[in-house]
């Protein structure tokens with residue numbers, strides 16, 4: 001599934017299932033960036049900056065709506 005999927009698996013699925021991501025439906029890049037920041041700030045997810053960027057790209061590519069904002 002590639003590098004992006006590995007990053008999602010390693011950084012996002014330790015607390016909850018992929019369903020949380022799928023349930024959001026197609027969203028903008030800003031939306032995904034905000035969610036990743038929320039996980040880090042509100043829930044103390046231990047995600048490195050490089051990984052956060054890879055995850056955001058992956059989510060936008062696969063679960064994006066084509067809009068930056």
Ligand code: HEC
Nearest residue numbers: 011012014015016020021024035036039043044045046055
């Ligand atoms: C440290 C634990 C933790 C990690 C790691 C984590 N999350 Fe979450 N996530 C949560 C919690 C807690 C909730 C809220 C659960 C609830 O409201 O029932 C949540 C909810 C969500 C939601 C639902 C929408 C919302 O705003 O509540 C999305 C989307 C989501 N997470 C995406 C991600 C993504 C993408 C990653 C990886 C970058 C990630 N999560 C990593 C803890 C985590």
